[in-house]
Amino acid sequence: MKQYKIALIKGDGIGPEIIDEAVKVLDAVASCCDMEFSYQEALMGGCAYDITGDPLPQETIQIALSSDAVLFGAIGGEKWDNLPREKRPESGLLRFRKELGVYANLRPAVVYDELINASSLKPEVVKGVDLMVVRELIGGIYFGEPKGRDENKGWNTMVYTRPEIVRIAHTAFKIAMERDKKVCSIDKANVLDVSQLWREVVEEVAKEYPEVKLSHMYVDNAAMQLIRDPKQFDVMLTGNIFGDILSDEASMLSGSIGLLPSASVGAKIGVYEPIHGSAPDIAGQGIANPIATISSASMMLRYALGEIAAADKIDAAIKRALSEGYRTQDLAQYDAKEVCSTSEMGSIIANYVAKCKH
């Protein structure tokens, strides 16, 4: 029997509730796919600050690095918004990504047919959307120097080096080879020097993937095209901040940000997390949608552990729950047969996983 060590970082707000549901589903898949998970919890975010004075305790990094993968909930909340920047939960997350070297953030946006009416866009615009944002995660303006502020000025710097662009471009092209073989690289090369280099380097890397069709788009146009005709995209390759913005936008194609998972990968360990935040306003009420996290657990099985059949089972169970009309609050108005709580949704999906034949 295969055994996997999973680090669980529940975090703040709805983080603990949604991770608990993903664990329920993982345990269901373990018992029918002949594997076993052992979980170790680690602190990060506001809860870590409250207990240790640091949003990212050293122990958390060690636990993560000694695991096969990290399953992550969400961090942050108003309570910690006024702390000095380096004590804020978000700083902990950025440091964590950097320490783990997870330079590639994969954010798929898929529209489930069952939820075709949930999008704020017309059904014919979103039906069949299946795209992947490949976002560079540990460089760009989030990390560039110099940065700082005084009373009258604040400044950050968008920097990318050639090797940073090369490695994320390879990730995007490799993913495209497994998909529809199209990469659209997003930049602002009409204004930014850093984007000119980005474009040049992506062109060079593209030569190694002659089967993949490469196009370039300015980020402002991409924001518009994403809602005008999202089906034109297969893989969208972006820098850090452009990908942050465009992936939130892309999530709305699917109808709820509570549906979308992500994987952050690099040379070492991968981090699997929903793209949404900690939603402190709804925490503890049992109304959060756990599907993004359950779907992140599926990405973890697929990408980190190579357990493709198990991942397929989870994906099928999510689809089945939606097609049978189960909906959490966020999607209650869209063809719901039954509105369920966070934990009911987790149990329904876990139950479908357990019933699903090999």
Ligand code: IPM
């Ligand atoms: C995300 C989040 C983070 C980011 C924040 C919380 C630092 O928005 O993962 O998209 O900007 O990367």
Ligand code: MG
């Ligand atoms: Mg974001």
